[in-house]
Amino acid sequence: MLKGFKFILAEAFKLFNKGRQKSIFFLITLILSQLFFIILFFASSRPFLLLLFPVLLMIINIKYINYYIQCYRAEIKLVEKLNCKPSFVRYPLLLITFIPNIMALFMTYITVKVFYSFYANCLSPVLFHSSPLGDIFDASILAFFLLLIIVVVILSDFYLFLKHGIG
Amino acid sequence: MLIVQQVNKGIIKDLNFHINYGELAYLHSKNTRVIDELLKLLVGITAPESGIISWLHSREKPGCPDCDIGIVFKENILIPDRTLLENLYYVMGIKMLDMNYSQTRLKRILNVVDLLYCRKKRLQELLPHQQVRANIAQAILNYPSTIILNEPTYQLDQVNTQAIFSLLRELNKLSMTIILLSTKSLFGNKEIRFININQCLDSRKKGFYA
Numbered sequence: 413m414l415k416g417f418k419f420i421l422a423e424a425f426k427l428f429n430k431g432r433q434k435s436i437f438f439l440i441t442l443i444l445s446q447l448f449f450i451i452l453f454f455a456s457s458r459p460f461l462l463l464l465f466p467v468l469l470m471i472i473n474i475k476y477i478n479y480y481i482q483c484y485r486a487e488i489k490l491v492e493k494l495n496c497k498p499s500f501v502r503y504p505l506l507l508i509t510f511i512p513n514i515m516a517l518f519m520t521y522i523t524v525k526v527f528y529s530f531y532a533n534c535l536s537p538v539l540f541h542s543s544p545l546g547d548i549f550d551a552s553i554l555a556f557f558l559l560l561i562i563v564v565v566i567l568s569d570f571y572l573f574l575k576h577g578i579g
Numbered sequence: 580m581l582i583v584q585q586v587n588k589g590i591i592k593d594l595n596f597h598i599n600y601g602e603l604a605y606l607h608s609k610n611t612r613v614i615d616e617l618l619k620l621l622v623g624i625t626a627p628e629s630g631i632i633s634w635l636h637s638r639e640k641p642g643c644p645d646c647d648i649g650i651v652f653k654e655n656i657l658i659p660d661r662t663l664l665e666n667l668y669y670v671m672g673i674k675m676l677d678m679n680y681s682q683t684r685l686k687r688i689l690n691v692v693d694l695l696y697c698r699k700k701r702l703q704e705l706l707p708h709q710q711v712r713a714n715i716a717q718a719i720l721n722y723p724s725t726i727i728l729n730e731p732t733y734q735l736d737q738v739n740t741q742a743i744f745s746l747l748r749e750l751n752k753l754s755m756t757i758i759l760l761s762t763k764s765l766f767g768n769k770e771i772r773f774i775n776i777n778q779c780l781d782s783r784k785k786g787f788y789a
Binding site for chain 2: 416419423486487489490491493494495496497500
């Protein structure tokens with residue numbers, strides 16, 4: 413089990429190295445899209461806008477994982493030819509999608525937290541002479557986003573794995 | 580030992596032959612489809628419509644990755660942008676082989692296939708005959724008792740073909756059963772047992788009066 417996990421981690425790392433620029437671009441896109449939706453959500457205070465977020469996230473994820481499947485085609489073919497477990501190609505691909513998504517979420521969370529605390533503690537008392545209302549972007553929203561991301565990543569990966577015959 | 584008895588599948592009708600343990604057999608048919616179909620049957624990808632294919636060895640269960648049969652495919656299946664050593668490590672990983680002493684094992688195998696000097700070369704940098712040797716190396720990573728090769732020399736010249744045959748003879752001396760499937764005819768290799776599949780297909784008709 414541990415041997416297999418080590419192997420999958422090493423493969424994910426190699427895959428990440430192969431498309432490093434793409435991963436960084438993907439990470440930036442994710443952070444910007446998340447920030448955009450958070451701002452949009454709090455500015456308009458309309459919950460239905462939040463429904464657009466998983467759709468956008470799914471489109472971005474599908475494009476990203478498709479790129480990595482193309483990079484990993486030789487490995488997929490090798491595993492298929494040798495009748496080995498397809499999990500050896502599935503898990504590195506899944507890992508490579510999860511890591512930027514989770515990283516983006518936490519980076520967005522930290523950014524919003526910093527901005528909010530700056531606004532609440534420094535700007536708001538000076539400009540509006542009022543105390544902050546409380547944490548708007550709290551841990552429950554983070555947990556909700558985390559759950560949403562996990563569902564979206566698994567769904568988009570599952571769709572692509574089926575499409576490319578790795579599932 | 581491999582026994583193929585009255586096997587029917589697609590264009591293969593009433594195929595009969597047997598290969599003993601430690602034998603070097605050359606199965607020949609002019610029809611590529613017969614060769615492809617036979618490979619699938621021997622490896623266990625497809626099951627015969629009727630008849631028996633039985634491997635009378637202890638460990639052999641065709642179709643599973645940890646089985647005792649190494650397969651060399653017609654085309655190169657190794658990853659072109661990785662080095663030979665990385666490729667073999669990858670194959671060891673996906674076959675879930677024991678990674679302890681992997682360095683020693685890989686060196687030994689590369690030494691047998693005479694590729695130790697180009698272990699750090701990428702697959703795309705290797706010559707065609709070296710690629711065939713690399714594919715043989717991936718097949719013998721778990722020291723199988725049987726290797727099945729599907730037209731390994733189809734893109735090689737006569738000299739390199741003979742070199743591959745001598746490598747196979749060396750592997751055969753290490754008590755490996757080697758089964759070669761090919762559409763090319765075999766000339767001047769008396770040590771290799773030649774089995775013409777077309778004759779095997781007709782064997783029932785010929786022996787009918789006897």
